[in-house]
Amino acid sequence: MRALKIAATGMSAQQMRxxxxxxxxxxxxxxxxxxxxxxxxxxHYQQVHRAGTISASDGTMLPTGVQLGLGVRPAAVxxxxxxxxxxATGADLDVAxxxxxxxxxxxxxxxAAYTRDGALKRSADGLIVTSxxxxxxxxxxxxxxxxxxxxxxxxxxxxxxxxxxxAQLLGQFTLTGFTNPRGLEAIGGNLFTETEASGPPxxxxxxxxxxxxxxxxxxxxxxxxxxxxxxxxxxxQRGYExxxxxxxxxxxxxxxxxxxx
Amino acid sequence: METAGYAVLSRQSGLMxxxxxxxxxxANANTTGYRQQGVIFSEYIRATDHGSLSMSAAxxxxxxxxxxxxxxxxxxxxxxxxxxxxxxxxxxxGERLTRNGAFTTSAQGDLVTHDGYPxxxxxxxxxxxxxxxxxxxxxxxGTLSSQGLPIGQIGLLRPPDTKExxxxxxxxxxxxxxxxxxxxxxxxxxxxxxxxxxxxLQLARLIEVQRAYEMGQGFLDREDERQRAAxxxxxx
Numbered sequence: 001m002r003a004l005k006i007a008a009t010g011m012s013a014q015q016m017r018x019x020x021x022x023x024x025x026x027x028x029x030x031x032x033x034x035x036x037x038x039x040x041x042x043x044h045y046q047q048v049h050r051a052g053t054i055s056a057s058d059g060t061m062l063p064t065g066v067q068l069g070l071g072v073r074p075a076a077v078x079x080x081x082x083x084x085x086x087x088a089t090g091a092d093l094d095v096a097x098x099x100x101x102x103x104x105x106x107x108x109x110x111x112a113a114y115t116r117d118g119a120l121k122r123s124a125d126g127l128i129v130t131s132x133x134x135x136x137x138x139x140x141x142x143x144x145x146x147x148x149x150x151x152x153x154x155x156x157x158x159x160x161x162x163x164x165x166x167a168q169l170l171g172q173f174t175l176t177g178f179t180n181p182r183g184l185e186a187i188g189g190n191l192f193t194e195t196e197a198s199g200p201p202x203x204x205x206x207x208x209x210x211x212x213x214x215x216x217x218x219x220x221x222x223x224x225x226x227x228x229x230x231x232x233x234x235x236x237q238r239g240y241e242x243x244x245x246x247x248x249x250x251x252x253x254x255x256x257x258x259x260x261x
Numbered sequence: 262m263e264t265a266g267y268a269v270l271s272r273q274s275g276l277m278x279x280x281x282x283x284x285x286x287x288a289n290a291n292t293t294g295y296r297q298q299g300v301i302f303s304e305y306i307r308a309t310d311h312g313s314l315s316m317s318a319a320x321x322x323x324x325x326x327x328x329x330x331x332x333x334x335x336x337x338x339x340x341x342x343x344x345x346x347x348x349x350x351x352x353x354x355g356e357r358l359t360r361n362g363a364f365t366t367s368a369q370g371d372l373v374t375h376d377g378y379p380x381x382x383x384x385x386x387x388x389x390x391x392x393x394x395x396x397x398x399x400x401x402x403g404t405l406s407s408q409g410l411p412i413g414q415i416g417l418l419r420p421p422d423t424k425e426x427x428x429x430x431x432x433x434x435x436x437x438x439x440x441x442x443x444x445x446x447x448x449x450x451x452x453x454x455x456x457x458x459x460x461x462l463q464l465a466r467l468i469e470v471q472r473a474y475e476m477g478q479g480f481l482d483r484e485d486e487r488q489r490a491a492x493x494x495x496x497x
Contacts, residue, residue: 006284040292040293042295042430067428068285069289072288080334080336082337179370179392180368180370196368210394211393243288250284253277257478259478260482
């Protein structure tokens with residue numbers, strides 16, 4: 001009874017889809033989160049009779065053959081890289097990336113990670129850090145007496161002081177791009193790390209290099225569309241039920257077989 | 262005297278095969294670019310010592326290549342085909358065709374499927390997407406452009422006859438008799454073509470198969486009783 005196993009692959013696929021949807025929905029308000037979607041592909045085919053073989057009984061060529069599929073498998077959980085909408089926060093150190101670049105941060109291990117979450121803070125020693133305290137490249141220190149900050153589209157950070165002192169350039173954020181950003185590995189905390197599939201990080205300047213611009217006083221919202229997710233959820237649930245119907249039918253047919261004397 | 266039993270058995274095994282097929286269709290009801298399959302029953306005649314025996318044989322064929330629903334996803338590299346044609350991809354086993362247009366780029370910048378197979382351009386080579394390319398757009402004829410400047414063209418191919426396509430898993434098809442270009446390609450960017458499985462039809466057929474199978478088993482039961490009664494009458 002292969003039908004039982006095939007329907008089981010269908011049920012586990014729909015279950016995985018529900019998991020991806022619930023992950024999306026739970027990150028509906030996560031800054032810079034990109035919605036994910038589960039992708040499926042059909043499994044191998046059993047070639048009972050290959051098309052084009054010569055039929056043994058009368059020598060004609062089989063025009064189509066017999067190919068029985070063995071179910072479904074998850075192919076990928078792909079990230080939709082569409083830009084989330086920007087919401088105004090007015091905070092000096094909130095920067096939204098308009099484009100496909102990432103901010104580079106340094107993990108406690110010293111390795112580099114990348115994020116689109118531009119809700120930045122100031123650490124005790126004046127460094128610009130993420131909400132979780134990770135240093136943002138290239139390591140910009142804000143002087144203690146700075147009255148206000150301004151970040152321009154190119155990522156240059158200026159400090160303003162009381163009195164007549166002119167604005168002082170503190171540093172410039174770098175943006176990083178990847179040949180295949182979908183290949184980045186998510187490590188939680190809105191962070192991503194480089195993989196073999198993403199390609200090496202390509203450092204660039206905001207406003208140039210096609211990586212996008214920075215916008216001070218805004219944050220990129222999560223790109224999750226709750227209406228889309230809910231319809232997906234209903235579809236997944238019905239898909240699950242349909243597969244379970246196949247299991248019921250296969251079971252009843254099996255029962256009928258067993259009952260024959 | 263046993264011929265009736267054989268005829269029913271051939272039908273029962275055909276129904277089992279059809280159940281397996283329905284299970285595969287239902288399991289792939291959400292597989293992008295999947296094409297549903299059907300079963301055709303045909304008569305199968307065998308000569309015996311006492312005339313001929315007519316049985317049934319179930320042939321899996323009839324992959325339906327009707328258009329699946331096109332769903333918007335908004336992703337730049339999600340492409341759906343409207344009408345005829347297939348994307349051509351290169352796998353270790355050779356060129357394959359697919360209607361699944363959920364593409365991404367490789368670490369080297371080539372356009373690939375989620376299984377990592379490169380997508381072929383109209384000229385037959387890989388499609389290169391420069392890492393810094395902004396405002397990527399794909400036109401209806403497959404022309405890929407960045408900021409209005411063309412940088413490549415995705416090819417659409419079709420076999421001489423869709424009936425001869427062989428399935429290769431992962432929504433890939435093998436065209437044993439070669440392929441040719443599609444005359445009027447229509448690619449939609451930011452959308453994917455859903456599976457063309459009709460769940461209502463599959464469910465209806467599932468019930469039909471189940472009932473037909475139970476009827477067959479009932480027939481086998483009665484045939485068994487009939488033979489017992491006959492033997493009893495003959496030997497008492």
